[in-house]
Amino acid sequence: MIEWIVANSWVTWLVVFLILAIIEMMTLDLFFIMMSSGALVALFAALLGLPFWLQVVIFCVVALLMVLFVRPVALRHLRSGPRDLATNVDRLIGESAMTLESVTDHSGVVKIGGDTWTARSADGSAIPAGQRVSVARIEGATAVVTPQRTDGPLPAQ
Template sequence: MLDWLVQNTWILWLVLVLGLAAVETLTLDLFFLMLATGALAGLVGALAGASFFIQVVLFCVVSLLMVLLVRPVALRHLKSGSAEQLSNIDRLIGEQALALEPVTGVTGTVKIGGDTWTARTSDGSSLPAGSRATVSRIDGATAVVVGTQQAESGPIIPS
């Protein structure tokens, strides 16, 4: 069995490539993708008939170069999107919110873009129901807001 494995190291590299690619799909950090590329270099070395030592050196060198040179550029490119490309929580920052009930430094409820969120003020101040606020950040499932206007006149009718 060991002799067969030594003669067919390409299978080990193929399993490593697929395993690292699978882990990358869970983490989405581009780190394991760089290691999978290094394992692919080891696979190519194995298919070319290189010794196991050369295969390991190929894996290490290609992985190191990918992590140090390609990954930072790729991450910078992915994070340099415009406001239209923002998604989920990033899109809410800077949006206007309407206080549905008084918002304090501890608790409250606001409406942001048609959705109701638990909220608190960033400086511990209090916002009355009906006042406008701006979302400064999202902390877990709580919108942290800063007041922008006094309470509106008339009743609040949430839609």
């Protein structure tokens, strides 16, 4: 069995590459794709006819370099995107809203865009109905809001 793996090492590296790529598709943490890059380079080394021990060294070195140097840059790039790419509730943070009912540190209702949310005050102050607020964060299904400085209440939305 070992002799066949060494003699057909390109098949071994192709299988390792595919298995690692499939695991990456399931985990999406950019670790196994870096490992599969090492297997792909080792596959090319096998096709060039390099000895098996050198293929293993190439796999280890390339995978290690990818994990240490490329993965952190890729993760940083994926996590830092423009505000337009924010999704779900992350998009609501910083948005302007209007209080429909008085908002206290325990209860209240605000309208963010076209949606009605339960709300509470971030600093514990009471905010009367009809006032403009800013969404500081979202905790579960509750918008935590802070008052905005305006000259008066907003018109009804």
